[in-house]
Amino acid sequence: MGLDLTIVAKVLITGGTGLIGSRLGKQLLSRGYEVVVLSRTKSAESPVKTCFWNPSKSKIPAEALDSVDFxxxxxxxxxxxxxxxxxxKREIVDSRVLPAGLLFEAIKERNIKPGAVIxxxxxxxxxxxxSEKIFEEGDAAASDFLGSTCFRWEQAIDRFESLGIRTxxxxxxVVLSSPGGALPKMLLPLRLGFGSALGSGRQYLPWIHVDDLCAIYLKAIEDNEMRGAYNAVAPEHISYRHLINQAAKLQNKKLWFPDVPAWLLRLLLGEMSGMLLKGSRVSSSKIQAAGFDFAYPALSTALHQLFMTRK
Ligand SMILES: NC(=O)c1ccc[n+]([C@@H]2O[C@H](COP(=O)([O-])OP(=O)(O)OC[C@H]3O[C@@H](n4cnc5c(N)ncnc54)[C@H](OP(=O)(O)O)[C@@H]3O)[C@@H](O)[C@H]2O)c1
Known part of the structure; x- marks a missing residue:
C-alpha cells in the first residue's frame, strides 16, 4: 500500500504558490520529493522550482511534466x-476546470502515467x-453556484480515471493557518477590539488546520488505496460563534459588540456573503477510516498552535 520513497518521486503542483501549495511544497521537499510548481507569475519567489504557464492559453512546459510521478x-x-x-463567476469555474483539461490533454498526448492526480x-x-444534516462523500452535489463549481471541477479530475490514473x-x-488564509480575516474584528459573530453565529463552520490538510495530501500521494472523494475536515463540529468565542478566550478579549447583521453582509458582499452566513456539518469519518489521524482534531488545540506560532 505504501510507496517506496527510496526513489524520490516528482510532484507537480498547480497553484503551488498559494496558501496550501507553498506549505505543502516545503513539506514534500523536506521528505525528499522533487517539487515543481506551475505558476502564472514568472518571478514567483519560492524555494521550489517554478515553471511558468498560462493555463487559459499555452501548453504545459515539457520540463514540468517530464518524469512526473504525482x-x-x-x-x-x-x-x-x-x-x-x-x-x-466564470473565472472561478474556468480557472479550476480548464487547467485540469489542459493537464489531461498533455498527459494523454505524451502517454505519461503519473501514480495519482490529486x-x-x-x-x-x-x-x-x-442544516442539521452531516454531509458525507456519497451525498449529491448542490445545484447552487459553489456546489456546481465543485461538481464540474471534480468531473474534470475524474477524466484521468479513463487513462487508468488514480484520482x-x-x-x-476552511483552512486555518497563520499567517494568511481565512482565519486572520475572520478574527480581524476581534483584533481591532470589537469582535462579534456574523449573522446568527449559529451557522456551522467546517474547518481544518493547514498542517492536517498537508498531511492528507501526503497520505493521498503515498497511500495507493486512496481513491475518489474525501472530506478534508476536522472531526470537531463548531459554529461560527464558537470560533469567535474560542479565539476571544485564548486571546483574553471580550466580545461586546452586537453581531453583524446578515442583511448588511448581503448588501456589502452580495451572493458571496453566503460563504460566511451559511454552513452545515461535514463528516470526517471516511478519511479517518482510511487511517488518517488528525494532529488537530479540536479547534482549541488548533487555534492555540496557530496563535503561538504567530508570535
Ligand atoms: N484555503 C482554503 O480555505 C480552501 C478551502 C477549500 C478549498 N480550497 C481550494 O484549494 C485550492 C488552493 O487553495 P489556496 O488557499 O492555497 O488558494 P490560493 O492561496 O488562492 O492559491 C491558489 C493559487 O492558484 C493560482 N491562481 C489564482 N488565480 C488563478 C487563475 N485565475 N487561473 C489559474 N491559476 C490561478 C495562483 O497561483 P499563481 O498566481 O502562482 O499562478 C494561486 O497561488 C484552491 O483551488 C481553493 O479553492 C481552499
Missing part, C-alpha cells in the same frame, strides 16, 4: 477576492446552506 491541482481564482459578477475541491460541494479529490473545509 500531480496536485490547486490552481484557482480566489473565491473571496472579488465580488461575484457573472464574469468573476485535486482540491471544497465542502461547498454540498451546498451553501445551514483523489479533497473536499476541503
Amino acid at each position: 500531480i496536485i491541482h490547486l490552481a484557482g481564482a480566489g473565491l473571496a477576492d472579488k465580488r461575484w459578477t457573472s464574469a468573476r 485535486s482540491a475541491s471544497g465542502i461547498a460541494y454540498y451546498g451553501t446552506i445551514t 483523489v479529490k479533497l473536499r476541503t473545509a
